[in-house]
Each structure stands twice: as structure tokens, then as C-alpha cells.
Amino acid sequence: GEDVEQSLFLSVREGDSSVINCTYTDSSSTYLYWYKQEPGAGLQLLTYIFSNMDMKQDQRLTVLLNKKDKHLSLRIADTQTGDSAIYFCAEEILTGGGNKLTFGTGTQLKVEL
Amino acid sequence: NAGVMQNPRHLVRRRGQEARLRCSPMKGHSHVYWYRQLPEEGLKFMVYLQKENIIDESGMPKERFSAEFPKEGPSILRIQQVVRGDSAAYFCASSPPGAIPYIQYFGAGTRLSVL
Numbered sequence: 001g002e003d004v005e006q007s008l009f010l011s012v013r014e015g016d017s018s019v020i021n022c023t024y025t026d027s028s029s030t031y032l033y034w035y036k037q038e039p040g041a042g043l044q045l046l047t048y049i050f051s052n053m054d055m056k057q058d059q060r061l062t063v064l065l066n067k068k069d070k071h072l073s074l075r076i077a078d079t080q081t082g083d084s085a086i087y088f089c090a091e092e093i094l095t096g097g098g099n100k101l102t103f104g105t106g107t108q109l110k111v112e113l
Numbered sequence: 114n115a116g117v118m119q120n121p122r123h124l125v126r127r128r129g130q131e132a133r134l135r136c137s138p139m140k141g142h143s144h145v146y147w148y149r150q151l152p153e154e155g156l157k158f159m160v161y162l163q164k165e166n167i168i169d170e171s172g173m174p175k176e177r178f179s180a181e182f183p184k185e186g187p188s189i190l191r192i193q194q195v196v197r198g199d200s201a202a203y204f205c206a207s208s209p210p211g212a213i214p215y216i217q218y219f220g221a222g223t224r225l226s227v228l
Contacts, residue, residue: 004173031214034131041217042117054124082115087153089195095161096161096168098208099215103155 004091006104015111018076020107022089025070029091032065032073033101037086045086046074076109084111115139117207117220118187125226131157132192132199138207144186146217150202151177180215181186192225200227 003025012018024032031049035043047070049056049063056063062075072089087105092099116176118137128130138145140207142165148156158172162182173180193197202224206217 005175028125042221043206045216045218048214048216056224063155097162097163097210098168099217100158100161100169100172101148101156101217102158102164103148 003086004089004102004104006087006089006107008105009108009110011110011112014079014081016079016084018074018079018109018111020074020076020087020089020109022074022104023070024072024091024102024104026039026068026091026093026102027067028093030094031061031092031099031109032072033090033092034061034063035088035090035103037088037106040087043088045047079111081111083113084109117142117205117218119205119220119223121153121223122221123224123226126195127228128196129194130197132201132225133190134190134205134225135209136190136205136207136220137186137187138205139209139218141209142207144198144208144215144220145182146206146208147188147190148204148206150204150222152201152207156204195225195227197227200225 033048036044060077064073090101090103154218160180161169177193184225202222206219206224
């Protein structure tokens with residue numbers, strides 16, 4: 001199956017950590033991705049993780065992957081108002097020398113002062 | 114290196130008209146993908162093309178929608194006889210050949226409104 005689920009909303013205070021969760025169903029996914037979408041804009045790649053890894057850290061971002069439970073999370077340390085956006089996780093399906101992405105519904109992160 | 118360019122950014126059509134959405138991939142990228150985002154939803158895959166070939170069109174509606182990526186020029190997503198349900202944001206992404214992982218870089222999208 002190709003179903004990716006995320007909670008719809010998350011509200012945090014500036015300076016706190018944010019944790020955005022995602023569950024996916026396709027165990028054959030090789031890479032999993034996190035994208036950020038600001039209002040009226042396209043998607044910006046934040047980070048990705050290879051399915052054989054369980055953690056990846058990139059500055060304020062930490063991705064955790066539990067392959068057994070098909071659970072992915074994105075932690076943003078020291079969350080800033082500029083982090084307010086919609087965050088999408090995506091799993092890839094390999095096809096014909098490329099891939100197609102299945103996106104979650106997106107989590108809207110609101111950062112309050 | 115310019116990013117993925119989509120035009121127009123906004124497109125208004127009346128029911129029954131045709132909509133043509135253009136996408137110029139990043140330089141050196143020969144793989145193009147189209148996605149549709151309905152209001153309040155995530156992106157849904159439509160079609161994956163390489164130069165002059167449709168590789169995977171499993172997400173394309175069976176009727177009225179077509180896509181091409183000619184040898185020269187941008188990729189075109191064409192919607193004939195538009196209906197109100199076609200109102201959405203359409204995003205194009207591109208990736209270079211042979212690079213693993215297949216990172217997709219997205220354009221800013223075309224927002225189609227059908228009156």
C-alpha cells in the first residue's frame with residue numbers, strides 16, 4: 001500500500017523543540033524525505049534519510065527512522081518563527097530510473113512567541 | 114543555476130476551456146515529475162517523464178489530461194475541457210539522471226482556478 005499519514009497541526013513556543021511525526025506503509029521505500037512548504041510557495045527539500053539508517057542529524061534538524069514500525073519523525077531544535085510552515089514527509093517508489101513520491105497530508109507548524 | 118521554473122504562476126480558466134501548464138527543469142535535469150495538490154491536501158503524483166518519453170503515468174486521470182516533455186523546450190501538462198474539480202496547485206519537479214538518491218527539486222507551482 002501507499003499511504004503516508006501525519007498529524008495535521010502542531011503549535012510550539014519559540015525556542016522549544018518541535019517533533020513532527022509520520023507513518024508510512026511501503027516497506028520497500030529506499031529513501032524517505034522531509035519537505036517544507038511556505039504559503040504560496042513550492043516545496044523545499046529539508047533533509048532525507050536512507051532506509052538502512054535510524055538517525056540523521058543536520059544542524060537543527062534530526063530525523064529518526066523506526067523501520068520496524070514504519071515511523072519517521074523530524075525534530076527541529078530551537079524552533080524559530082521562520083520555521084512556521086507546512087511540513088511534508090514523503091516516501092519514494094522507484095520507477096523507471098527515477099522515483100515517484102507519496103506525500104503525507106502535511107503538518108502545519110505554528111510557532112508562537 | 115536557476116531553479117525549476119513554472120509558468121504561469123496563476124491561471125484562470127472557464128469550464129470547458131483548455132489549460133496549459135509549463136515547466137522548465139533545472140539545467141542538466143532530464144527527469145520531470147508533475148504533482149497535483151488539492152486544497153488542504155498533500156501532493157499527489159501524476160506523471161514522470163524523461164526527454165520524449167512518458168515513464169510512469171499511473172497518477173494521471175484517464176481522460177482530459179496529457180503530458181509531454183519534448184526534446185527541446187519545457188514540459189507541458191495539458192488539461193482539456195477543464196472542470197471546477199481541476200482547480201488545484203500543480204507542481205513540477207525535476208531531478209538529474211543517475212544521481213542517487215533521486216532528489217526532486219520543486220518549482221513554485223501553477224495555481225489553476227476554474228470558474
